[in-house]
Amino acid sequence: xxxxxxxxxxxxxxxxxxxxxxxxxxxxxxxxxxxxxxxxxxxxxxxxxxxxxxxxxxxxxxxxxxxxxxxxxxxxxxxxxxxxxxxxxxxxxxxxxxxxxxxxxxxxxxxxxxxxxxxxxxxxxxxxxxxxxxxxxxxxxxxxxxxxxxxxxxxxxxxxxxxxxxxxxxxxxxxxxxxxxxxxxxxxxxxxxxxxxxxxxxxxxxxxxxxxxxxxxxxxxxxxxxxxxxxxxxxxxxxxxxxxxxxxxxxxxxxxxxxxxxxxxxxxxxxxxxxxxxxxxxxxxxxxxxxxxxxxxxxxxxxxxxxxxxxxxxxxxxxxxxxxxxxxxxxxxxxxxxxxxxxxxxxxxxxxxxxxxxxxxxxxxxxxxxxxxxxxxxxxxxxxxxxxxxxxxxxxxxxxxxxxxxxxxxxxxxxxxx
Ligand SMILES: Cc1ncc(COP(=O)(O)O)c(C=O)c1O
Numbered sequence: 127x128x129x130x131x132x133x134x135x136x137x138x139x140x141x142x143x144x145x146x147x148x149x150x151x152x153x154x155x156x157x158x159x160x161x162x163x164x165x166x167x168x169x170x171x172x173x174x175x176x177x178x179x180x181x182x183x184x185x186x187x188x189x190x191x192x193x194x195x196x197x198x199x200x201x202x203x204x205x206x207x208x209x210x211x212x213x214x215x216x217x218x219x220x221x222x223x224x225x226x227x228x229x230x231x232x233x234x235x236x237x238x239x240x241x242x243x244x245x246x247x248x249x250x251x252x253x254x255x256x257x258x259x260x261x262x263x264x265x266x267x268x269x270x271x272x273x274x275x276x277x278x279x280x281x282x283x284x285x286x287x288x289x290x291x292x293x294x295x296x297x298x299x300x301x302x303x304x305x306x307x308x309x310x311x312x313x314x315x316x317x318x319x320x321x322x323x324x325x326x327x328x329x330x331x332x333x334x335x336x337x338x339x340x341x342x343x344x345x346x347x348x349x350x351x352x353x354x355x356x357x358x359x360x361x362x363x364x365x366x367x368x369x370x371x372x373x374x375x376x377x378x379x380x381x382x383x384x385x386x387x388x389x390x391x392x393x394x395x396x397x398x399x400x401x402x403x404x405x406x407x408x409x410x411x412x413x414x415x416x417x418x419x420x421x422x423x424x425x426x427x428x429x430x431x432x433x434x435x436x437x438x439x440x441x442x443x444x445x446x447x448x449x450x451x452x453x454x455x456x457x458x459x460x461x462x463x464x465x466x467x468x469x470x471x472x473x474x475x476x477x478x479x480x481x482x483x484x485x486x487x488x489x490x491x492x493x494x495x496x497x498x499x500x501x502x503x504x505x506x507x508x509x510x511x512x513x514x515x516x517x518x519x520x521x522x523x524x525x526x527x528x529x530x531x532x533x534x535x536x537x538x539x540x541x542x543x544x
Contacts, residue, residue, distance in 0.1 A: 212232040215229035217309065234277045237266075237267050243261050243383065243387045244509075245257060248507055252506065255522075255523070255536065258536050258538070259538070261540065262511070262540050264509075264511065264540065264541055264542020270542065271541060273306070274377060275373045277302075279303075280303070282372060284312065288359070288360065289313060290314065290358075290360040291307055291363050292316070292351045294347035294351040297325075297327075300335070301333065304329075304333035308335075314336065315351070317350050317351040318330075319347050320340060329544070343469075345469060352367070370473060375407070375410075377411065378411025378414060381395075381410075381411025382415065385412075391421040391423050393534035394428055394534075395426075395539065398430050400466045402429070402473040403472070405438075406477045409427050412425055424484055426484050428488065428525070430491060430522075431466045432467050433490040435452070435457055435459075437451055437469065437470060440452060442478060449471055449478045465512070500516045503516065503519065515539070516540065518540065522538055
């Protein structure tokens with residue numbers, strides 16, 4: 127059985143200064159209070175008898191709670207029972223591997239991806255930018271794009287005979303892997319930095335995964351998870367390892383879905399970045415579509431992250447050819463920027479090349495800006511987005527404010543708020 131590569135992590139100080147990461151109290155108090163269930167965004171409403179959501183972004187639409195299972199229950203009970211049947215087969219270790227894989231693929235196909243691309247007409251009017259589309263990854267089962275790579279890798283692990291998977295995470299990816307592993311009854315170990323404060327811990331445990339608290343930062347947790355994988359023949363789902371092509375391919379689906387809606391490439395795709403896998407995968411997806419003659423141009427990729435806390439953004443801004451690590455002592459997370467900060471980006475080089483090759487751009491947003499844009503999305507478009515992901519909207523609108531972007535199509539990738 128193949129073991130995963132362990133990549134050395136070598137910090138290199140570049141003297142970056144901490145900038146504007148403190149959360150402004152007025153903004154914090156203003157933070158969006160709306161709870162959401164899957165599909166609570168306005169664009170997810172497809173059922174005829176559902177009513178327009180109230181302005182607080184709450185999850186109730188008329189008397190029908192818009193959770194995937196409930197929305198599907200009456201007319202599509204058959205679909206649900208079939209899905210349950212597929213889940214049972216995927217979990218059943220007495221079944222043949224082929225049967226389990228086929229059932230798992232059915233669950234993967236029906237549950238993950240095909241997220242909405244919605245036009246943000248009200249933000250367009252307010253900011254004078256046409257045409258702005260939001261690719262809302264909150265429609266995935268655990269509310270982020272991480273479900274795409276989690277399911278792809280659990281399928282790969284099952285096919286290759288692994289009995290357990292591991293990853294390091296600050297929450298979103300851990301929840302996604304825990305869910306995917308639970309579908310096939312596979313053991314899942316999630317290494318989480320001791321300083322992590324998110325609500326995801328409970329969800330990860332509820333999904334049956336084992337949480338391993340790591341005493342250091344995210345990069346230390348990755349190292350521990352990689353070591354565990356290498357020592358005990360556990361499938362290593364961390365970024366930057368031998369699974370990178372599979373992860374990029376899974377994220378490339380986002381590009382195909384955008385193409386399916388727009389029938390060509392947008393001018394810009396703006397993406398929140400941490401390790402850079404999402405941005406690199408989306409660009410690769412567009413390159414593939416271009417090579418196949420489906421789109422007339424490649425989009426410019428915009429990368430957005432937290433101020434002074436991301437090696438990709440910093441290396442791009444400094445005109446470097448490869449992604450240089452930041453000084454670990456300068457990285458301080460807050461509950462807002464947590465998903466986006468690192469001193470080492472595991473797919474930094476690929477993401478940096480995507481930014482350069484696409485004549486793209488990269489910039490940072492403060493916690494305050496992320497929260498402001500999350501509020502804007504909720505108030506103007508009825509969308510409950512994770513504030514960190516709103517860095518991508520903040521950066522695009524800031525560019526437009528600096529030098530107006532011509533009328534074209536602009537896509538911002540967002541995740542949901544759980
Ligand atoms: C909500 C959210 N957006 C964006 C990212 C960045 O993704 P990547 O690590 O692929 O750059 C993350 C990473 O965890 C995330 O949780």
